[in-house]
Amino acid sequence: MNEAAGPGWADDAAGVELSPEERAAEERLALVDRITGLEAQVAELQSAPLLSPTETVALERNVVAIQGSTTWRVGRAVMFPVRALRYAKRRFLS
Amino acid sequence: MNDAPSRIEAWIDAAGHATEDLDEMIASVLAAGVPADAVRVVVTEDEPSTREDGVRVVPADVDVLNREWRASDAEFLMLIRRGRVEPEAVDRVTGFLDRFPEVQVAYGDSVTVRGSRALNRPRFSPIRLRSNDYLGPLVVARRTVLEQVGGFRPDARRAQVLDLVLRADEVGLAVALVPAVLAREDLSDVDFASSADAQERVVREHLGRCGVTAEIERVRPFTRRLRYRIEGDPKVSIVIPTRGGSAHVAGSDRVLVAEAIRGIVERSTYRNLEFVVVCDRETPDAVVADLRDLCGDDLRIVLWDAPFNFSAKMNRGAAAATGEYLLLLNDDVEVVTDDWIESMLGLAQQRGVGMVGAMLYFEDSTIQHAGQVYTGGVAGHAAFGLPGGHDDPLGSLVTDHEVSGVTAACALVSRGVFEEVGGFTLALPGNYNDVDLNMKIRQTGRSIVFTPWARLYHFESKSRDPRILPTDIETLQSRWLRRMQVEMYSRML
Numbered sequence: 166m167n168e169a170a171g172p173g174w175a176d177d178a179a180g181v182e183l184s185p186e187e188r189a190a191e192e193r194l195a196l197v198d199r200i201t202g203l204e205a206q207v208a209e210l211q212s213a214p215l216l217s218p219t220e221t222v223a224l225e226r227n228v229v230a231i232q233g234s235t236t237w238r239v240g241r242a243v244m245f246p247v248r249a250l251r252y253a254k255r256r257f258l259s
Numbered sequence: 260m261n262d263a264p265s266r267i268e269a270w271i272d273a274a275g276h277a278t279e280d281l282d283e284m285i286a287s288v289l290a291a292g293v294p295a296d297a298v299r300v301v302v303t304e305d306e307p308s309t310r311e312d313g314v315r316v317v318p319a320d321v322d323v324l325n326r327e328w329r330a331s332d333a334e335f336l337m338l339i340r341r342g343r344v345e346p347e348a349v350d351r352v353t354g355f356l357d358r359f360p361e362v363q364v365a366y367g368d369s370v371t372v373r374g375s376r377a378l379n380r381p382r383f384s385p386i387r388l389r390s391n392d393y394l395g396p397l398v399v400a401r402r403t404v405l406e407q408v409g410g411f412r413p414d415a416r417r418a419q420v421l422d423l424v425l426r427a428d429e430v431g432l433a434v435a436l437v438p439a440v441l442a443r444e445d446l447s448d449v450d451f452a453s454s455a456d457a458q459e460r461v462v463r464e465h466l467g468r469c470g471v472t473a474e475i476e477r478v479r480p481f482t483r484r485l486r487y488r489i490e491g492d493p494k495v496s497i498v499i500p501t502r503g504g505s506a507h508v509a510g511s512d513r514v515l516v517a518e519a520i521r522g523i524v525e526r527s528t529y530r531n532l533e534f535v536v537v538c539d540r541e542t543p544d545a546v547v548a549d550l551r552d553l554c555g556d557d558l559r560i561v562l563w564d565a566p567f568n569f570s571a572k573m574n575r576g577a578a579a580a581t582g583e584y585l586l587l588l589n590d591d592v593e594v595v596t597d598d599w600i601e602s603m604l605g606l607a608q609q610r611g612v613g614m615v616g617a618m619l620y621f622e623d624s625t626i627q628h629a630g631q632v633y634t635g636g637v638a639g640h641a642a643f644g645l646p647g648g649h650d651d652p653l654g655s656l657v658t659d660h661e662v663s664g665v666t667a668a669c670a671l672v673s674r675g676v677f678e679e680v681g682g683f684t685l686a687l688p689g690n691y692n693d694v695d696l697n698m699k700i701r702q703t704g705r706s707i708v709f710t711p712w713a714r715l716y717h718f719e720s721k722s723r724d725p726r727i728l729p730t731d732i733e734t735l736q737s738r739w740l741r742r743m744q745v746e747m748y749s750r751m752l
Binding site: 174202205206 | 300355358359361363371382383414435436437438439538540542545547548559560561562564574575577578677679680681682684685694695698699702736738739740741742744745747
């Protein structure tokens with residue numbers, strides 16, 4: 166942690182603030198980011214595939230590996246009554 | 260039942276293999292379902308002939324090889340350089356190519372012969388390929404690829420596969436990793452097929468075709484360091500945010516930003532530099548005076564007079580910078596390699612490269628950063644905490660290579676790219692802003708590259724609590740969750 170020093174350099178030096186052009190450039194960065202970020206968010210929400218062929222296959226293999234794991238199977242068994250009740254509720258009560 | 264075997268020809272390179280070894284390679288290909296009459300054994304010196312098992316032997320003469328594939332009806336050419344083909348390899352790779360018709364060349368993972376060690380290869384990485392042929396024992400190309408690149412070249416003798424893939428990439432054909440084990444192989448650094456020189460030669464020719472000038476140094480038999488010539492003399496603006504703080508490092512107290520810049524001024528061999536230091540108001544006068552003494556006219560001090568926001572501070576520094584390139588740097592670093600800027604800049608000038616990161620070490624010389632890894636929607640560091648000098652079987656820590664991202668503690672990016680993507684997002688003031696920046700740059704089609712040849716100490720505590728807020732993760736994942744699910748670059752670190 167730094168001890169606060171006098172305001173000397175910040176107040177006296179002429180060049181420590183951005184020029185109007187530089188300030189505009191700074192604001193432009195923020196605006197571009199907002200657009201880029203919104204585009205990225207929209208892409209996340211769309212159903213179009215976003216992954217490369219390699220990533221797609223790797224992800225599918227990961228899912229298969231998870232679903233073949235003991236942890237997954239035990240979890241499915243433990244959760245079976247809950248799933249059965251949910252199914253019954255959907256099937257017969259709604 | 261897949262009809263793949265009738266659609267594929269397997270070409271086995273016999274160079275450097277003993278007869279017994281070769282027989283096992285052939286047997287594995289036949290066991291994988293490739294009919295004997297679709298298997299070719301390419302030998303260094305021999306006349307064309309047919310073995311007892313029906314496999315044809317063809318000489319490694321380029322004219323003969325080019326006649327062979329032109330006469331072939333096969334849709335795919337499986338080029339096998341070593342190892343044993345896995346029984347499912349043919350189905351896996353042809354299935355992959357059928358599913359993704361845009362992919363023109365494919366390669367895959369392997370395991371050691373006893374299956375004890377996985378060799379998980381990175382997704383296609385053209386910068387890495389110049390330094391190291393990481394493609395593995397087996398590469399499959401559509402036959403049309405050979406038509407498009409004009410077949411095999413006589414000058415590429417002993418490195419035909421590397422040459423083929425480099426040329427395919429040059430003309431824009433998609434090369435992709437099949438993330439599945441396709442072969443078993445013995446790991447060896449012995450150049451039994453005398454191909455190291457040939458690899459260097461085809462890389463040199465590839466650079467020539469791309470208009471790239473670089474010195475090539477051999478690091479290991481199959482691993483090269485490329486020292487790219489810097490195009491022009493671009494000004495590099497080093498943007499450092501600081502509050503002028505001190506820390507106890509290597510037994511003494513030091514003002515971090517002053518010592519970081521002193522090291523750069525005194526040791527860096529690249530001279531066209533500008534220092535843009537974004538100082539909090541509380542930065543001591545003495546520190547600012549020190550910086551002015553150190554940098555003279557090459558220093559621009561910019562005031563930051565608002566609550567902490569790393570992203571905004573860096574954006575402010577970038578807005579004030581006049582260089583063609585921005586070197587984003589933390590104030591708690593110390594340069595180790597004098598030519599660190601040249602190493603990064605040379606890569607940043609390569610076609611398709613968006614940002615370049617460096618090798619960072621903790622004070623105790625363990626690795627802090629060798630690229631970032633993204634998986635399950637969160638980010639981490641490759642090789643984090645491993646001892647310096649550690650490496651993986653692919654030589655990842657002695658080769659420039661593409662990564663998912665790099666830390667902004669030390670990263671070089673052209674000002675144009677930084678501006679194009681909007682710099683750091685203000686939505687992530689403290690954490691993950693560099694991950695977002697990497698993803699934004701990658702989204703433009705550019706790659707992020709890590710170089711182990713730019714080395715710095717980063718005096719960040721290993722036990723630092725990054726205090727990641729739930730909102731940081733939510734913001735990051737709202738933008739990139741689906742694209743940060745699986746790490747395909749740094750799979751061995």
